Amino acid sequence: MQIKKVFLSEAEMPRQWYNILADIKMNPPLGPDGQPVGPDDLAPVFPMNLIEQEVSPERWIDIPDEVLQVLNIWRPSPLIRALSLEKYLDTPARIYLKNEGVSPPGSHKPNTAVPQAYYNKIFGIEKITTETGAGQWGSALAFACSQFGIECKVFMVRVSFDQKPYRKSMMEAWGAKCIPSPSTETNAGRAALEKDPDTPGSLGISISEAIEAAVSDKTGKTRYSLGSVLNHVLLHQTIIGLEAKKQLEKIGEYPDVVIACAGGGSNFAGLAFPFVYDKINGKEIDIYPYEPAACPTMTKAPFVYDHGDTARYTPLLPMYSLGHAFVPPPIHAGGLRYHGMSPAVSQLVTEGIIEARSVTQLEAYKAGVAFAKTEGFISAPETNHAIAGVIEEAKKAKEEGKEKVILFNWSGHGLIDLAAYDKYFAGELYDFVLTDEEMLASEKVFQDHPKPQLLKSR
Amino acid sequence: MQIKKVFLSEAEMPRQWYNILADIKMNPPLGPDGQPVGPDDLAPVFPMNLIEQEVSPERWIDIPDEVLQVLNIWRPSPLIRALSLEKYLDTPARIYLKNEGVSPPGSHKPNTAVPQAYYNKIFGIEKITTETGAGQWGSALAFACSQFGIECKVFMVRVSFDQKPYRKSMMEAWGAKCIPSPSTETNAGRAALEKDPDTPGSLGISISEAIEAAVSDKTGKTRYSLGSVLNHVLLHQTIIGLEAKKQLEKIGEYPDVVIACAGGGSNFAGLAFPFVYDKINGKEIDIYPYEPAACPTMTKAPFVYDHGDTARYTPLLPMYSLGHAFVPPPIHAGGLRYHGMSPAVSQLVTEGIIEARSVTQLEAYKAGVAFAKTEGFISAPETNHAIAGVIEEAKKAKEEGKEKVILFNWSGHGLIDLAAYDKYFAGELYDFVLTDEEMLASEKVFQDHPKPQLLKSR
Numbered sequence: 001m002q003i004k005k006v007f008l009s010e011a012e013m014p015r016q017w018y019n020i021l022a023d024i025k026m027n028p029p030l031g032p033d034g035q036p037v038g039p040d041d042l043a044p045v046f047p048m049n050l051i052e053q054e055v056s057p058e059r060w061i062d063i064p065d066e067v068l069q070v071l072n073i074w075r076p077s078p079l080i081r082a083l084s085l086e087k088y089l090d091t092p093a094r095i096y097l098k099n100e101g102v103s104p105p106g107s108h109k110p111n112t113a114v115p116q117a118y119y120n121k122i123f124g125i126e127k128i129t130t131e132t133g134a135g136q137w138g139s140a141l142a143f144a145c146s147q148f149g150i151e152c153k154v155f156m157v158r159v160s161f162d163q164k165p166y167r168k169s170m171m172e173a174w175g176a177k178c179i180p181s182p183s184t185e186t187n188a189g190r191a192a193l194e195k196d197p198d199t200p201g202s203l204g205i206s207i208s209e210a211i212e213a214a215v216s217d218k219t220g221k222t223r224y225s226l227g228s229v230l231n232h233v234l235l236h237q238t239i240i241g242l243e244a245k246k247q248l249e250k251i252g253e254y255p256d257v258v259i260a261c262a263g264g265g266s267n268f269a270g271l272a273f274p275f276v277y278d279k280i281n282g283k284e285i286d287i288y289p290y291e292p293a294a295c296p297t298m299t300k301a302p303f304v305y306d307h308g309d310t311a312r313y314t315p316l317l318p319m320y321s322l323g324h325a326f327v328p329p330p331i332h333a334g335g336l337r338y339h340g341m342s343p344a345v346s347q348l349v350t351e352g353i354i355e356a357r358s359v360t361q362l363e364a365y366k367a368g369v370a371f372a373k374t375e376g377f378i379s380a381p382e383t384n385h386a387i388a389g390v391i392e393e394a395k396k397a398k399e400e401g402k403e404k405v406i407l408f409n410w411s412g413h414g415l416i417d418l419a420a421y422d423k424y425f426a427g428e429l430y431d432f433v434l435t436d437e438e439m440l441a442s443e444k445v446f447q448d449h450p451k452p453q454l455l456k457s458r
Numbered sequence: 459m460q461i462k463k464v465f466l467s468e469a470e471m472p473r474q475w476y477n478i479l480a481d482i483k484m485n486p487p488l489g490p491d492g493q494p495v496g497p498d499d500l501a502p503v504f505p506m507n508l509i510e511q512e513v514s515p516e517r518w519i520d521i522p523d524e525v526l527q528v529l530n531i532w533r534p535s536p537l538i539r540a541l542s543l544e545k546y547l548d549t550p551a552r553i554y555l556k557n558e559g560v561s562p563p564g565s566h567k568p569n570t571a572v573p574q575a576y577y578n579k580i581f582g583i584e585k586i587t588t589e590t591g592a593g594q595w596g597s598a599l600a601f602a603c604s605q606f607g608i609e610c611k612v613f614m615v616r617v618s619f620d621q622k623p624y625r626k627s628m629m630e631a632w633g634a635k636c637i638p639s640p641s642t643e644t645n646a647g648r649a650a651l652e653k654d655p656d657t658p659g660s661l662g663i664s665i666s667e668a669i670e671a672a673v674s675d676k677t678g679k680t681r682y683s684l685g686s687v688l689n690h691v692l693l694h695q696t697i698i699g700l701e702a703k704k705q706l707e708k709i710g711e712y713p714d715v716v717i718a719c720a721g722g723g724s725n726f727a728g729l730a731f732p733f734v735y736d737k738i739n740g741k742e743i744d745i746y747p748y749e750p751a752a753c754p755t756m757t758k759a760p761f762v763y764d765h766g767d768t769a770r771y772t773p774l775l776p777m778y779s780l781g782h783a784f785v786p787p788p789i790h791a792g793g794l795r796y797h798g799m800s801p802a803v804s805q806l807v808t809e810g811i812i813e814a815r816s817v818t819q820l821e822a823y824k825a826g827v828a829f830a831k832t833e834g835f836i837s838a839p840e841t842n843h844a845i846a847g848v849i850e851e852a853k854k855a856k857e858e859g860k861e862k863v864i865l866f867n868w869s870g871h872g873l874i875d876l877a878a879y880d881k882y883f884a885g886e887l888y889d890f891v892l893t894d895e896e897m898l899a900s901e902k903v904f905q906d907h908p909k910p911q912l913l914k915s916r
Binding site: 001002003004005007009010065068069070072073074080084102104106143146147165166169170172173174175369372373375376377378415416418419421422425 | 538876
């Protein structure tokens, strides 16, 4: 019988995260005055130990034992060979996936939620606020906070709050509080409601609310937490790629192609950055983040300085952005409905080290259904975008008659997103592709922003 | 750091199932004439290769390679030490759980769905019918049938069909058809609807419908499949206990106590039977199936001959039963709402080799929430009954000041059952305990049935 899965023992789990800041050049975040933002400016929002990680130039950063002990609940995650999908596609490619769906909330998100909760805890923080779109991040942080005895409050984009009641239930099972956003609890929320009492909400508004709720707590014991985009978040996710590398090594494999979906960039970075490191050091390897055609940040939007949130509370970040006021079409991959892209991932795209691609919603679901019927697991809508990319590459390998090793990140299961599959089967899912007019309208927002420099890391 | 999980490699996965029929004596199933049922009587319902397994006296039965290749998708499943739960309970007990929630449908059910689909396939069967209560079994069979290219039709108890739309979506994602039961497609369904057009349905009615749909297909290419109760189903589940034994051996442990929840008996038998084998051969070990106080088959009902379904299509089985007409109270552990108990498990209880216990719904949820807040994973409502038992035993170990090894079956996750957790948190879940009057009313149904003999296996 052919080997299907590769496990690592807990003793083989990586003891350090890989920090890509040691290997690429990046434009600094800017404050409202156009000047680079320093650690102190961020202190009301994040605990200083995480701010230090955010700007650290060290290539390898130790994972604390207390964090490893919680990651142990589900890590190391299995590496699975998609033998049945290969057979179905009749491809000479060997397809491997990293199964990040085995965590308690069912996605890769707790890889950073756990260290974030830990660093807040040892910094003396008692409460964390955050936002969530589809709900993956909010439930991951709720889980992590319950492990370290921290209070957790989640502002959930209202349309998802209404569509996905199970996500709220999950957060509550772990003791967190989850409320629909915009809410009446913050200025940002009240302003949004005043503008449109029936607004479905957006990730940008929810981020504004969560930041405001953190910085306005007079006790100083509350901080904010973000589930993607920032350097320290991507850093924590690199455990995925570091494990995958060890697992592939055990069976004498190394990927020719690395694929993951990308919304804010964290699951992509988590798998890809350790391989980007190899590429920077001379390895030949193709690395593709896949984004939705409905929210084509990297494939269509400009590389600009923009805010991470709608109310413009965050510093200006150098990134691909559709504009902080952009409200993405209602595709069912909530985790990919973000107007920007992590600065680190954006930098790699700008430099041509990685190549962004997009797929439509229907292509993604079609791929997800093929995966479910071959490999068995039902994927998150976000993950389906990566699978569509894998199928594209596997077909290409067939056409070229080339043996190829494809590695991708199976970032989470879709068991709480099944309503969207229903719609797909009922023919009620549609493709949204951003028009040029929408792009132009969206870009106006950058006119008064500074422009990032084009940097070269190598 | 303390070891949290023990993995087995695929090469270490058991190659044979353990058949308890080699080690215990059992009363035969009886036909309507009161005579033992032979293999030929069952031929319209099950394929002959599974009927042969049902009555096989062989202690070890080979697992076909084609079955192993599919079980490989998620097996061997991790053995996890519940370090945080131990700490929370301040117990000297060491608690281990077998995580059966890592399968694509999220429970132990595919352990038998996969071989059942396989044996039907090689027997030339093209379509399988079944029933499902909570939905775990129906989705497991849908997954298994998709792996072997077999059509699958699931009669789902109507109240669950309405409450849990995600379960239907899962089955459809794997290409199966799922309809609410009672339906107008069968005599049994039409009779139930005539009696009460608004009936919530029951597992007993759904079983009748699925059997009728199978045997009435004139092509002869349709068979019925059951997810619990029968010998061959329990046989397939023993891979759980066989793996657990190997995993514990790797770290020099052996259980003093084995616990699982029990509805029809399959997840309990899967973990426990390999240890029952040891007990029969002299090992000291306490083995406890936990059932709900609302449906107390083993702890309150008589050991009788009764039908497995409401319409009395099945043979008379020797088992603990609340009566085939019994409709269990609406507790949120659908998988435990069955009037009977597997004959093999019943026999072990009758002989005193294992000892059945019960917990109330609220005790079960309380235990499940404690587990989620310590071990992270959110459990299926059924599984919560096992956790309540584990906590009871761990507290006893503390009182006695005894180091004890407790092993239990974490039979599935509760991510599709979160609505019930909501009700628990809202104080809207209630305890149901069967009264003596209800018991007496229920027992009348057995008056015309033969009585099973009291057999002794050792």
